[in-house]
Ligand SMILES: Cc1ncc(C[n+]2csc(CCOP(=O)(O)OP(=O)(O)O)c2C)c(N)n1
């Protein structure tokens with residue numbers, strides 16, 4: 001029934017050989033120099049040509065915040081929307097157009113504060129979106145107030161005496177809300193991001209990827225323990241499906257489970273790598289434990305990588321299946337008959 | 349058996365009232381269907397409490413359904429009731445004031461037992477106290493009669509009791525000279541899988557009808573001639589169903605997919621429910637987590653090339669305000685349907701009001717012009733939803749359609765339109781062969797072209813930040829903002845060239861005009877008839893386009909000394925007319941959560957006309 005979709009299938013050259021430069025826009029990118037967002041943008045532009053999708057089928061939807069600018073900076077279809085709502089807008093788009101590859105660029109304030117309701121429900125619906133959450137643990141566009149991921153005690157413009165609230169654990173919130181793919185990475189880790197973006201694209205269902213993004217202006221170096229070369233190895237563990245949780249300067253530490261509690265042990269203490277916890281991205285309970293590590297116990301490293309990836313039908317797939325099923329059961333749609341209804345009568 | 353006589357009437361009003369659990373809504377609907385399919389014009393109005401199921405027998409648990417039917421001039425559910433079905437004491441107490449003196453009351457004596465009397469705060473049974481002397485009281489022992497009728501089916505007393513409404517319906521069918529066949533057919537479809545309930549209901553329907561025929565207390569039948577309706581196919585339709593169908597029809601004729609993003613809220617919820625049952629038509633919907641997600645998902649679907657809409661009622665419209673500004677800024681087609689209810693705040697959830705007009709026209713931040721339309725009757729909801737879609741797509745703009753709780757739930761006989769005869773719905777698609785400029789406008793309509801993700805070579809970025817004219821680049825240039833504000837306003841104002849002129853009817857030579865909008869249409873029509881019969885000269889007109897107004901509205905207003913504007917609010921349209929046309933208009937306002945009665949408007953208008961004459 002659709003003329004637009006016909007138009008599109010006519011116009012789609014299905015040419016899928018692109019270079020990263022094809023996704024760069026002509027206009028200036030207006031983030032502060034040194035902003036972590038540049039690193040994310042550049043990895044997105046690198047990965048898009050590799051996904052086998054025609055350029056015109058990508059859509060980037062963003063909210064408001066420094067991260068919200070993202071949709072202006074990728075040369076494809078983009079929609080810079082309103083604060084907190086990009087996931088809701090993307091959900092409608094994906095439902096209406098399952099053929100598109102829909103990406104959301106959102107901030108920690110955008111996604112977890114004003115847009116928290118949309119975020120948890122999109123996870124629960126498992127709608128096939130790729131959500132990139134730029135987490136700088138602060139509100140930057142509005143110049144430095146605390147956000148729902150700011151650390152307790154953090155001093156910001158709106159918390160001169162320190163933040164009183166506990167922060168959200170974004171990956172934990174996504175897992176708890178039923179997201180089928182959850183990843184965590186950071187702006188400086190090109191390889192990690194590329195890997196996760198590709199996995200998010202391949203994943204059928206909601207992919208939620210939290211990216212620590214350095215804000216040089218309002219929260220500079222907040223993630224250094226996890227992201228700087230010097231301390232990264234001591235404070236983070238890269239999780240990979242089927243691989244043991246090994247970390248430390250000399251790859252000499254690992255995680256074991258003490259009941260339901262993860263615990264740091266070291267090879268020096270007589271443990272061997274085969275004793276270490278092995279990551280299983282299909283294990284929902286394990287993903288939750290790994291996501292929380294280091295939030296409540298600073299001895300534990302912070303987990304980076306794909307924390308969970310499980311397969312469940314997505315909302316958009318289920319919608320299409322219901323439509324197909326109904327059409328099969330009820331026959332060719334006849335709108336005139338629908339208008340007439342069941343109890344009509346004829347006046348001669 | 350004594351001889352029964354037949355009395356003829358032009359129209360009659362029946363009100364079915366009972367406890368929330370008594371099935372009065374169903375009796376009313378089935379009666380209206382039977383009346384309409386036997387060739388009468390019927391208008392109905394359900395009147396139910398906002399408590400889902402208040403404790404049985406209480407005054408606040410009463411649910412009612414009113415049907416007005418006749419051969420012509422039936423535009424409202426009726427001012428006064430001729431026949432009141434009151435299944436228990438509370439329903440009698442709360443509805444008696446609507447019954448005409450001399451009208452008929454049909455009750456079930458079982459509904460007046462001690463407990464019922466206590467709950468309804470009657471000191472003494474009204475059936476015996478003599479206080480109903482001015483009416484024709486038919487106190488039937490419905491419960492006993494159906495128990496006898498169904499004694500050999502082995503049903504539980506609870507299930508037997510559930511058929512009381514159908515028995516009473518049978519009595520009313522006889523009384524009004526209708527046959528029971530349409531209801532019998534409906535029951536067969538409904539209870540196809542429950543043979544016991546089917547048999548029981550068919551039996552009591554028949555029994556009720558026969559009871560009417562034989563019972564000496566019912567000496568007369570009240571007969572109405574068939575209406576002289578235009579040839580065509582008809583059905584009874586509520587405003588909500590008509591709205592849903594209007595959207596489906598517009599999508600079909602525009603050759604677009606239909607998408608609804610919505611969050612349930614009375615009295616708009618049903619539209620979501622209807623739409624969710626149209627999956628075989630490829631209609632997609634999202635029951636969103638809140639109203640904001642409802643409108644945002646619709647904006648997303650619109651961006652993707654669907655005919656998208658969102659439905660809500662007052663409190664929900666308040667939540668959608670920010671996103672509707674985004675739709676204005678991005679110039680995407682979107683239909684926002686507001687089924688108005690009594691406010692402010694949660695207000696009167698199940699009762700109609702017209703008090704969201706100013707919020708719809710002006711209630712957004714920034715200069716944010718948006719077309720606003722209003723439907724006049726249940727069937728008109730179809731045409732206005734279709735029209736809202738036509739305007740949204742042709743002008744690339746969000747459009748608000750106002751209906752209200754009264755239109756949403758009441759029914760009228762609706763002539764089913766032929767899809768091919770409906771106005772053309774144009775879609776402003778970008779041409780993939782040309783370089784795309786997102787904010788380049790069509791010379792006539794000033795609408796920008798729609799480029800949808802997936803169209804090769806037309807990749808572009810839009811959003812809520814102000815955009816440069818033509819190119820659509822983000823722009824903070826002061827002159828550009830002025831230009832864009834002006835262009836968006838001109839685009840909406842220009843729609844006035846594309847909508848019908850306001851039609852003035854009635855006595856156009858009179859110096860008095862009744863000007864209504866929305867659901868007051870029916871009451872104004874009937875009031876006009878009453879005035880006409882009394883020889884009071886007046887003209888009437890109904891506004892269905894509120895932003896922009898029809899082009900001739902200013903001239904029409906000038907032509908009349910007295911412009912009377914009845915509204916279910918404190919004077920919102922009146923305010924707009926004064927502001928725009930500097931015309932003093934006379935307000936007639938009612939904000940009780942109940943629609944105007946025709947008599948109320950008629951007597952107000954008469955009083956206004958007379959006051960003026962005395963002054964001269
Ligand atoms: C409805 C609404 N409320 C508030 C704002 C102001 N506002 C804009 S961005 C922002 C916070 C952004 O924080 P975050 O999402 O963390 O993004 P960042 O700028 O840090 O990338 C706020 C409060 C707005 N634009 N709209």
Ligand code: SF4
Pocket residue numbers: 030031032034035036037066067136140141214215216217218
């Ligand atoms: S304020 Fe912070 S987050 Fe925003 S662009 Fe500058 S560095 Fe990046």
